[in-house]
Amino acid sequence: MVHEAADMVIDGNEQKPKNIVSNGFDANYLKIYYGKLFPFADFFKWMSYGNDGKHPGSDHSYVGRREFSFTLDNDIYLRFQSFNSLSEMESSTKEKCPFKIDIGPVYSVDPAKRHAYAGANVFTPVERELVFDIDMTDYDDVRYCCSGADVCLDCWPLMTAAIKVIDTTLRDDFGFNHILWVFSGRRGVHCWVCDGKARRLSNEQRAAIADYFHLYQGNENSRKKISLTGPVLHPFLARSYIEVLKDSFESKLLCSQKIFSTEERYEKILDMIHDESITSELRGRWQDNRRPSKNDVNLVRWEQLKNMLQSGKHKSQGMRRHVEEIVFSFTYPRLDLEVTKHMNHLLKAPFCVHPKTGRICVPIDPERCDEFDPTTVPTVAQLLEELNAADMEVDSETDWDRTSLGESIRFFRSAFLQPLLKSCKEEIESSYNAKVQQSKNPLSW
Amino acid sequence: MELHRSQRKSSTATTSSTTLPLYRSAPPLEVRLEEFELYAIDRLRVLKGISDGLSRGKKSEEMEKLVRGLLNAHMKHPQASEAVNKDIISHFVLRLVYCRTEDLRKWFLSMETMLFRHRFLSESPESQKQVFSELGLSYKAISYAEFEAVKDKLVQVARLIGQPVPSADAIYYKVPWEEVPELVAGRRVLLHKGYAYIAIYQVVSLVATQFRSYLSKTLSLTNRKWTSTIREQEKDRLTPIVEALCTSYLGPDYSQPTEYADISIKDLEQIAKSSFPLCMRHLFDKLKEDHHLKHGGRMQLGLFLKGVGLKLDDALTFWRAEFSQRVGVERFDKEYAYSIRHNYGKEGKRVDYSPYSCQKIISSSPGVGDHHGCPYRHFSEDNLRAALGKMGVNNQKIEDILDKVRNRHYQLACTLTFESVHGSSCDAGINHPNQYFIDSQKVLQSKNNSTA
Numbered sequence: 001m002v003h004e005a006a007d008m009v010i011d012g013n014e015q016k017p018k019n020i021v022s023n024g025f026d027a028n029y030l031k032i033y034y035g036k037l038f039p040f041a042d043f044f045k046w047m048s049y050g051n052d053g054k055h056p057g058s059d060h061s062y063v064g065r066r067e068f069s070f071t072l073d074n075d076i077y078l079r080f081q082s083f084n085s086l087s088e089m090e091s092s093t094k095e096k097c098p099f100k101i102d103i104g105p106v107y108s109v110d111p112a113k114r115h116a117y118a119g120a121n122v123f124t125p126v127e128r129e130l131v132f133d134i135d136m137t138d139y140d141d142v143r144y145c146c147s148g149a150d151v152c153l154d155c156w157p158l159m160t161a162a163i164k165v166i167d168t169t170l171r172d173d174f175g176f177n178h179i180l181w182v183f184s185g186r187r188g189v190h191c192w193v194c195d196g197k198a199r200r201l202s203n204e205q206r207a208a209i210a211d212y213f214h215l216y217q218g219n220e221n222s223r224k225k226i227s228l229t230g231p232v233l234h235p236f237l238a239r240s241y242i243e244v245l246k247d248s249f250e251s252k253l254l255c256s257q258k259i260f261s262t263e264e265r266y267e268k269i270l271d272m273i274h275d276e277s278i279t280s281e282l283r284g285r286w287q288d289n290r291r292p293s294k295n296d297v298n299l300v301r302w303e304q305l306k307n308m309l310q311s312g313k314h315k316s317q318g319m320r321r322h323v324e325e326i327v328f329s330f331t332y333p334r335l336d337l338e339v340t341k342h343m344n345h346l347l348k349a350p351f352c353v354h355p356k357t358g359r360i361c362v363p364i365d366p367e368r369c370d371e372f373d374p375t376t377v378p379t380v381a382q383l384l385e386e387l388n389a390a391d392m393e394v395d396s397e398t399d400w401d402r403t404s405l406g407e408s409i410r411f412f413r414s415a416f417l418q419p420l421l422k423s424c425k426e427e428i429e430s431s432y433n434a435k436v437q438q439s440k441n442p443l444s445w
Numbered sequence: 446m447e448l449h450r451s452q453r454k455s456s457t458a459t460t461s462s463t464t465l466p467l468y469r470s471a472p473p474l475e476v477r478l479e480e481f482e483l484y485a486i487d488r489l490r491v492l493k494g495i496s497d498g499l500s501r502g503k504k505s506e507e508m509e510k511l512v513r514g515l516l517n518a519h520m521k522h523p524q525a526s527e528a529v530n531k532d533i534i535s536h537f538v539l540r541l542v543y544c545r546t547e548d549l550r551k552w553f554l555s556m557e558t559m560l561f562r563h564r565f566l567s568e569s570p571e572s573q574k575q576v577f578s579e580l581g582l583s584y585k586a587i588s589y590a591e592f593e594a595v596k597d598k599l600v601q602v603a604r605l606i607g608q609p610v611p612s613a614d615a616i617y618y619k620v621p622w623e624e625v626p627e628l629v630a631g632r633r634v635l636l637h638k639g640y641a642y643i644a645i646y647q648v649v650s651l652v653a654t655q656f657r658s659y660l661s662k663t664l665s666l667t668n669r670k671w672t673s674t675i676r677e678q679e680k681d682r683l684t685p686i687v688e689a690l691c692t693s694y695l696g697p698d699y700s701q702p703t704e705y706a707d708i709s710i711k712d713l714e715q716i717a718k719s720s721f722p723l724c725m726r727h728l729f730d731k732l733k734e735d736h737h738l739k740h741g742g743r744m745q746l747g748l749f750l751k752g753v754g755l756k757l758d759d760a761l762t763f764w765r766a767e768f769s770q771r772v773g774v775e776r777f778d779k780e781y782a783y784s785i786r787h788n789y790g791k792e793g794k795r796v797d798y799s800p801y802s803c804q805k806i807i808s809s810s811p812g813v814g815d816h817h818g819c820p821y822r823h824f825s826e827d828n829l830r831a832a833l834g835k836m837g838v839n840n841q842k843i844e845d846i847l848d849k850v851r852n853r854h855y856q857l858a859c860t861l862t863f864e865s866v867h868g869s870s871c872d873a874g875i876n877h878p879n880q881y882f883i884d885s886q887k888v889l890q891s892k893n894n895s896t897a
Binding site: 075077079138140141172173174175176197201202204205207208209211212214216217219220221230231232233234235236237238334337338 | 631639
């Protein structure tokens with residue numbers, strides 16, 4: 001089947017060098033990926049939220065009012081694309097072969113026909129998943145292994161901690177159930193909260209959630225690092241600290257990021273402690289400490305610092321709070337707040353191919369996020385190779401089943417899509433019944 | 446509400462026992478045109494006062510005092526029944542004035558809700574209950590058993606927000622968190638499985654949220670009526686009043702550059718030094734230094750420059766010249782050019798966005814790597830001191846400015862800086878970075894003229 005690829009390479013010989021980005025990403029690969037592997041049917045089921053069924057309560061205009069945005073080669077943006085059926089979406093995507101597909105909100109009217117509705121108020125977003133965007137570049141001041149667009153297994157625990165904190169809070173505090181985590185293809189993760197009530201949140205309610213999560217981090221202008229005010233932590237922050245952050249800091253990041261290993265690094269931490277007597281004593285010990293020790297220097301220094309701050313001498317609340325502040329500074333999730341706050345922000349769709357890395361934006365299981373390795377996520381080139389190798393074998397329902405994408409799609413279905421569609425059906429049923437009931441009631445009109 | 450030019454038949458509003466109206470329907474009153482405008486201006490003074498208080502970062506108790514003072518000063522009327530009418534009429538007039546754009550609606554909504562909130566707090570428990578039921582809110586307090594189950598966490602939250610530790614007979618309501626977004630945003634409540642546990646003293650948030658969402662809906666309706674019929678019907682009578690009312694008291698939104706419309710790229714460096722407020726100068730300098738700004742900074746500076754008079758083509762050239770040194774021309778054209786065209790209304794929704802006001806900038810929350818925000822609010826004292834020194838403000842003045850900052854008068858601090866840099870007074874105060882720029886250009890021009 002992948003002979004097609006070979007043919008295309010020959011046919012498109014002249015333009016090929018331009019399209020190669022790196023790691024084997026190639027516009028022609030993308031064509032085959034959309035042709036054979038992209039899970040259009042599951043994707044469209046998701047976007048329909050049960051409204052594609054025969055139930056009299058389903059809203060058949062629903063999916064067609066969703067905005068999709070395509071980014072083509074050479075950065076041509078096609079905004080306000082909409083599709084009324086699976087086949088429409090499939091053929092349009094295959095034809096245009098977008099480098100990136102973004103998902104926007106569901107509007108009051110079909111976004112492709114927005115110009116037909118003159119007047120400012122008719123065309124407005126009415127539904128949108130609650131989304132979160134976490135990007136590793138926002139952590140550049142607390143990771144020493146890489147910077148900018150790079151990630152490695154030493155800094156990825158930052159993302160893991162963010163997933164755990166946010167996922168638990170969305171479920172336990174806000175009561176959401178249908179949450180999809182997706183690798184962004186290079187250096188971050190996206191989160192889609194798809195419960196009916198999440199999709200119908202107002203911008204103000206979205207902003208409230210974003211602010212609930214937001215801790216003031218400070219920046220180089222303010223010099224202040226995270227400050228946890230008040231005599232105690234909010235129960236949600238306390239839980240995050242105990243269940244996730246403390247462990248992530250002490251058993252992973254402390255050593256992998258070598259947080260106390262050099263003077264420059266430990267000075268950054270001493271800066272957060274506003275007690276000259278403590279900082280100068282620690283500094284003294286660390287500067288003189290030339291003796292090689294069996295134990296990791298980062299672990300040793302962290303224990304020393306904790307003992308100092310928590311010892312009887314400095315038992316005041318404020319000093320002990322510094323321990324928590326340091327841990328929060330190095331591990332607490334950093335969100336792109338604007339993406340969460342507004343209904344009409346676009347966010348890249350799951351199962352896209354990242355045009356720089358060629359990696360697929362696969363779902364991440366929050367229950368097993370510790371095992372997720374961003375450096376082994378399949379690339380489009382790898383999938384096509386697998387497809388090619390498996391070509392001789394028979395008896396596979398679909399093409400993707402024969403590649404390592406299969407596992408991701410099966411997870412998407414069983415852990416996310418099926419439970420979601422089940423509750424969508426229940427919701428459609430119950431709101432339909434309520435409507436019927438209301439129209440039967442002679443007292444209301 | 447019927448409008449009459451001059452003579453007036455008195456009629457009394459059907460007053461309910463509470464003095465706090467919910468403005469559910471326009472009153473069947475006849476209003477004289479003069480009152481229409483005068484009442485609206487008085488209410489506007491109250492709302493503007495609230496807005497100023499908020500942008501100075503006043504705390505809840507200070508706001509309460511401020512609102513009481515504003516109401517006494519502007520909304521009183523010798524006749525008690527007339528005071529109620531004035532309240533209702535002025536509210537409905539301003540609805541008309543502020544329904545017309547997204548920004549206006551947002552401002553009006555926040556200020557009216559803030560006003561309502563403080564009035565609710567000063568009502569008696571009886572009339573609070575009445576408002577509660579008029580809004581159709583009915584919640585049962587949680588049982589003792591349920592209270593015991595989450596008591597530890599409720600104690601934690603109470604201590605966190607500086608309230609007395611709840612005792613066994615404390616009353617808590619369990620409400621869907623969506624109904625108390627502001628308590629959620631401030632982490633002032635315990636959340637569990639989609640519900641917020643709110644204490645009796647937090648009920649005001651519930652009421653305010655209901656009020657706000659109702660008002661928000663009706664504002665959209667009013668806007669539809671305004672654009673479809675009222676504006677045309679009233680074009681000789683009400684429309685001019687309505688259109689003048691919002692700009693005369695809140696100032697223009699600076700989305701269209703006016704007087705100094707032709708700014709070319711080569712002059713930018715010069716005018717940044719002479720006429721940019723500190724927030725913009727800091728962004729400008731950082732951009733020149735790092736050849737990069739994060740999203741918040743690009744928005745704040747980009748829209749300001751648009752207001753200053755930088756044309757779209759020049760803006761693209763300017764940003765490209767800086768960003769390309771860091772990310773290359775190609776990546777700039779790919780990833781950043783879109784948002785610049787977007788700011789100028791050439792992409793996406795095609796809205797011509799307005800430059801940010803001081804209030805918006807002060808209330809932003811810059812994070813790691815960000816340079817936007819208000820330096821008077823977001824800089825540490827040391828950094829602010831250094832920045833002011835660089836602008837040429839002398840030490841004595843710097844102390845005055847820092848004094849304002851400590852009292853959270855950020856706009857006054859900026860005004861003092863303006864006066865010190867320009868050696869002339871600025872009586873109106875600084876409310877908008879583009880106003881700072883225009884006032885600065887005026888001062889410089891008159892200096893030029895007098896020396897020439």
